[in-house]
Amino acid sequence: MSTACPIPSVRIRIIPAEQRRRRHLSTVVRSANAEGPLRRPAAPPLAPKLQSPAAAAPPPPAATAPPPPVVSGEGAVTLEYQRKRAKEMQQYFRQKKLEEADQGPFFGFLPKNEISNGRWAMFGFAVGLLTEYATGADFVQQMKILLANFGIVDLD
Structure with missing residues (x-):
């Protein structure tokens, strides 16, 4: 026995109770357009970008760009570099908190x-x-x- 589902091209097969007791089957939803269970569609591959000679040159470094990591030996980042970056992050978030505090009143009918x-x-x-x-x-x-x-x- 099959019943039509409100979604087009999808059918659900309902197995009577007697048959379910005899063999352990589960209900499988299948699409009419695909073999096997429904799967998430894959994204199409990205096309390679064509670069002009002017765009091939690297942009000038920005004043706020983070410094490159100090690497030692086998590609490990040093402890001094991690401490420096952590202090920079703390300062950044302190500044963000101060900027949010200057935006307006906190009390009242907001x-x-x-x-x-x-x-x-x-x-x-x-x-x-x-x-x-x-x-x-x-x-x-x-x-x-x-x-x-x-x-x-x-x-x-």
Whole structure:
């Protein structure tokens, strides 16, 4: 028994329960255009780029280009070079953090802050509902119990 799938050129074969018990088969989806199971298509090979004589010359080195790695012996990068690069990265990210801090206010009715406040409010509301369901006490009773447990109000 075969059924048509809403996707064109793909059929799913359904095996009745009696036949499945006799032999262990699984459902295989196959494409009508290919042999075997569906596979991700391969990317076409890249065509080699033609270079003009002017483009063949290397560009002049930029002022911010990183220095070439200091290599010793068998192609290993030295520890001094790694430390230097790590310090440069730390300085770069420090500078990025300072640039982000100068972009504007952090407090107030900003979209980012309102989204965060809304999410925390939804979380608090869900916790309140779950607590009410678990304890059977409504919000006012929960507040009375909380204040009594913290010793703020004596309700006895």
